[in-house]
Amino acid sequence: MTETKFITQNEERWQQLEAFNQTLRRKGIRALSQIEVRAFAETFRAVGYHLAYAKTHFPDGTSLPYLTHIVGVAHNYYYVREQGSFSTVKEYFLHQFPQATRAVWHYAAVSAILFFVGMFFAYIYVANDIQRFDQIFPFELAGDGEMGEGEVIWDYALMSAVIMTNNIRVSIMALAFGITAGIGTIWILFYNGMIVGALASFIAATGGSRDTLIFWSLILPHGVPELAAIFLSGACGLMIGKALIMPGNYRRKDAVVKQAKQAVLLMPGIAAILIIAALIEGFFTPMGISPYFKLGFAFLTFVGLYLYFAKQ
Numbered sequence: 001m002t003e004t005k006f007i008t009q010n011e012e013r014w015q016q017l018e019a020f021n022q023t024l025r026r027k028g029i030r031a032l033s034q035i036e037v038r039a040f041a042e043t044f045r046a047v048g049y050h051l052a053y054a055k056t057h058f059p060d061g062t063s064l065p066y067l068t069h070i071v072g073v074a075h076n077y078y079y080v081r082e083q084g085s086f087s088t089v090k091e092y093f094l095h096q097f098p099q100a101t102r103a104v105w106h107y108a109a110v111s112a113i114l115f116f117v118g119m120f121f122a123y124i125y126v127a128n129d130i131q132r133f134d135q136i137f138p139f140e141l142a143g144d145g146e147m148g149e150g151e152v153i154w155d156y157a158l159m160s161a162v163i164m165t166n167n168i169r170v171s172i173m174a175l176a177f178g179i180t181a182g183i184g185t186i187w188i189l190f191y192n193g194m195i196v197g198a199l200a201s202f203i204a205a206t207g208g209s210r211d212t213l214i215f216w217s218l219i220l221p222h223g224v225p226e227l228a229a230i231f232l233s234g235a236c237g238l239m240i241g242k243a244l245i246m247p248g249n250y251r252r253k254d255a256v257v258k259q260a261k262q263a264v265l266l267m268p269g270i271a272a273i274l275i276i277a278a279l280i281e282g283f284f285t286p287m288g289i290s291p292y293f294k295l296g297f298a299f300l301t302f303v304g305l306y307l308y309f310a311k312q
Contacts, residue, residue, distance in 0.1 A: 117190065178240030182242060222277040
């Protein structure tokens with residue numbers, strides 16, 4: 001790309017940032033509405049990426065001094081915004097987090113596909129031969145089951161807690177393994193889908209429909225938000241992995257930093273979802289109520305998350 005084309009494609013955004021700088025110089029950050037503050041933050045980040053690109057590709061060009069100036073001015077106001085007006089926690093969870101999630105939805109969709117493909121594969125694999133279960137499920141996570149009349153009697157509450165703990169670990173690893181060019185992230189998502197699928201298949205084969213109902217009623221209420229957190233963590237890992245393999249117009253280092261910043265923006269929200277899942281696991285799952293009520297709660301949780309992430 002030539003510098004002329006670079007300027008033509010992006011100068012409108014630069015002018016927007018310069019207009020924000022002029023408004024902020026006259027009135028200050030408090031004069032902006034929440035929508036305007038969000039637009040300013042998005043514009044600042046976008047022009048910041050343009051500055052990094054200009055430094056790499058046009059170090060002696062005319063665009064670099066101009067971008068350095070307007071980003072430098074905006075940085076001071078952006079820093080004040082981050083430190084001061086972070087009525088911010090509210091702003092983050094009402095707008096920034098769902099918006100950042102929508103921006104990476106296609107990566108999250110790939111994460112979900114990898115997980116459910118692994119789950120489906122393991123379910124069929126174990127259903128065809130129940131002895132294959134111990135090839136997949138890591139018994140060290142849960143300890144030994146009790147034997148009764150030739151069958152393993154599972155502590156379903158324990159299984160629920162085990163899967164919750166495992167999913168938190170998976171969320172962290174799915175993000176961190178992006179540094180392996182995404183290969184580690186892909187395996188983590190696929191294998192942990194296999195764990196859930198193998199366990200579900202084993203319980204269906206050894207316990208029947210009633211035990212299967214109880215199992216899912218213990219797993220899904222907190223499992224729905226946990227899976228959302230896992231898929232978003234996987235999205236972060238895949239983004240970083242893609243940046244390593246296909247940096248596009250950026251240097252590989254700059255591409256990774258760019259995607260890592262997006263991942264950092266998602267992390268507080270992911271952590272909050274995992275906390276919500278832990279609260280559900282601790283207070284709702286142990287309740288002695290109908291499994292159908294628990295499954296209904298899980299469905300409402302799914303609908304609530306969808307509406308939260310989909311809202312504009």
